[in-house]
Amino acid sequence: xxxxxxxxxxFGPQFGVSLQDIRELxxxxxxxxxxxxxxxxxxxxEAIKSVKAEIESHGLEWSVVxxxxxxxxxxxxLPDRDNYIQKYIDTLKNLSANNIKTVCxxxxxxIDWTRTNLSYKLPNGAISLLYDPIAVAAFDLFILxxxxxxxxxxxxxxxxAEVYFNSLSTQQTTLLINAIxxxxxGSKEAIPISVFKSTLEEVSGIEKxxxxxxxxYFLKAIIPEAEKLGIKMALHPDDPPFPVFGIPRIASxxxxxxxxxxxxxxxxxxxxxxxxSLGAIASNDLLKIIADFGSKIHFLHLRNVTRxxxxxxxxxxxxxxxxxxxxxxxxxxxxxxxRHRSGIGEVAIPVRPDHGHVLLDDKKRMxxxxxxxxxxxxxxxxxxxxxLEKGLRETLLLEDET
Numbered sequence: 001x002x003x004x005x006x007x008x009x010x011f012g013p014q015f016g017v018s019l020q021d022i023r024e025l026x027x028x029x030x031x032x033x034x035x036x037x038x039x040x041x042x043x044x045x046e047a048i049k050s051v052k053a054e055i056e057s058h059g060l061e062w063s064v065v066x067x068x069x070x071x072x073x074x075x076x077x078l079p080d081r082d083n084y085i086q087k088y089i090d091t092l093k094n095l096s097a098n099n100i101k102t103v104c105x106x107x108x109x110x111i112d113w114t115r116t117n118l119s120y121k122l123p124n125g126a127i128s129l130l131y132d133p134i135a136v137a138a139f140d141l142f143i144l145x146x147x148x149x150x151x152x153x154x155x156x157x158x159x160x161a162e163v164y165f166n167s168l169s170t171q172q173t174t175l176l177i178n179a180i181x182x183x184x185x186g187s188k189e190a191i192p193i194s195v196f197k198s199t200l201e202e203v204s205g206i207e208k209x210x211x212x213x214x215x216x217y218f219l220k221a222i223i224p225e226a227e228k229l230g231i232k233m234a235l236h237p238d239d240p241p242f243p244v245f246g247i248p249r250i251a252s253x254x255x256x257x258x259x260x261x262x263x264x265x266x267x268x269x270x271x272x273x274x275x276x277s278l279g280a281i282a283s284n285d286l287l288k289i290i291a292d293f294g295s296k297i298h299f300l301h302l303r304n305v306t307r308x309x310x311x312x313x314x315x316x317x318x319x320x321x322x323x324x325x326x327x328x329x330x331x332x333x334x335x336x337x338x339r340h341r342s343g344i345g346e347v348a349i350p351v352r353p354d355h356g357h358v359l360l361d362d363k364k365r366m367x368x369x370x371x372x373x374x375x376x377x378x379x380x381x382x383x384x385x386x387x388l389e390k391g392l393r394e395t396l397l398l399e400d401e402t
Contacts, residue, residue: 002348004300004332004389006382007031007063009352009373010055011185016368017375019058025379026386029063030055031104031352035187040071040084043091048098063350064299065095066104067112067185067236070218075107076203077214085221092222096229102350103226104272104299106236107215109203109247111181111191113239118179118371119358120314127358129372130314131240131280137161139180140245143173144197146204152246182371200245208248212259215250219264226268232346234270234298235260239277240313241284252278254289261296267345270296273332276303276354279323280313286323287331294335295345301354302328302385315355315372318381319388329388333396353381 007029008022022030034043034051055062068091071084095103106112116139120130138161140149150158168176181190226233241252250256257271271293278284290297304321305313319325332349339345356377358366369375 002336003386003393004336004351005029005063005348006386007350007352008378008382009066011035011370011373014368015188015370015373016362016365017373019055019060021375023058023060025375025382027060027382029061029350031064031066031350032062033065033067035185039069040073040087042087043068043094045094045097048094048100052098052100062098062100064102064104064234064352065100066299068092068095068103068105070105070107072199072202074218075109075211075214076206077210077217081214081217082221085218089222089225092226092229092231096231101230102232102234102298104234104236106238107211107218107251108236108238109206109211110196110199110245112185114180114244115182115371116176116179118182119175119366122314122357125359126377127363127366128315129355131312133157133311134160134164135176136180136244138165138168139176141165143177144193144200144245146197146200146245148204149246179371185370188370200247203247206248208250211248211250215260216263219260219269223264223266223269227266231268232270232298233268234272236272236301237274237277239274240280241277242281252281253284254292257289257293261293270298272299272301273297274301274303274354275323275325275328276301276305276315280305280307282307282322286328290328290331290335294331294338297332297335297349298346300332300349300351302351303354303381315357317357318353318384325385326388326392329385330392330396333389333392337396351385353378353385356381 006027008027009031034047037043052062073081073084115129116132116135117130120128122128137153137157140146141161142165178190181196238249238252304316304318304323306316306321307313336347339347355372356374358374360376362374362376
């Protein structure tokens with residue numbers, strides 16, 4: 001039976017990692033996108049073919065698109081959303097014409113993810129990413145000064161945020177702003193705070209039922225087309241999986257994922273299982289999610305986080321942290337076995353080590369990498385996950401023989 005398909009995300013040579021690097025690490029596939037095309041515009045056949053040819057010239061395949069980003073008109077239910085949905089479908093047609101069949105996407109508001117420290121130093125000296133709810137509150141209340149933000153926080157959080165903000169130096173304040181506004185994957189430019197603020201004001205009145213309705217509208221339009229094209233759509237969970245800046249989340253819990261997969265009954269309507277995003281809250285039962293939605297998992301992001309009692313978390317080594325990676329891997333192998341026996345579904349599910357620490361020589365070129373996407377740290381993560389998978393497969397084989 002096939003192993004999981006080992007892949008690595010690539011943003012282009014200007015982000016410190018080359019395709020040759022990826023091949024030398026042992027990956028067989030690349031996860032990338034046409035990053036230069038504005039959100040909402042059609043990816044042409046020629047643009048897709050050019051990226052694919054570059055990848056294949058290094059003996060690799062373009063395994064997964066991450067991401068075909070969704071225009072705000074679709075997310076917020078604006079009058080011109082049908083126009084952008086048609087453009088999205090046209091992009092899917094062009095991807096299919098190039099035989100690229102797995103698309104990871106998200107329906108997150110504002111930005112793709114939120115962290116408050118992009119250079120969090122671990123005890124061993126490696127550098128990780130940190131989310132601190134008090135730092136988020138301080139940014140919201142005293143830097144962004146969002147209208148009605150005070151109503152979102154209790155008295156204790158407000159007080160801690162005020163103390164935290166007053167303790168920041170000018171440099172520390174700048175680092176916090178840059179961390180939160182780190183931009184979209186594939187861009188080194190931070191989102192201007194004015195743009196972030198205006199977008200937040202635009203979406204602040206939208207409630208969870210409205211966002212769910214907009215997602216359902218989108219899925220009902222694109223999934224039948226994706227199914228015709230043989231494309232698997234894999235929605236990525238919200239990161240972090242709880243409201244930030246007062247904006248509700250719609251892809252963060254078991255119930256949210258059930259709503260998504262039940263919205264349109266189709267083998268093309270699936271999810272990206274991201275252990276780090278879903279695992280940032282202890283209430284998410286990751287093993288139950290795999291057990292109940294296994295057939296809908298089209299792509300895997302495997303990373304670990306260490307959760308703290310104060311609601312903060314940092315990204316731990318792939319086999320450490322609060323998430324039981326060995327149990328998750330075992331559950332994924334069993335899902336592969338189920339697919340193998342039934343003959344339904346892709347057995348070699350694409351997997352990538354999601355994020356990685358900055359360590360060793362990578363520290364000398366931190367500015368080259370998109371946050372979380374160092375070379376050596378992800379290479380270690382990929383090796384750890386492969387070793388874990390291989391060891392568990394041998395154990396399960398022995399169990400089957402006894």
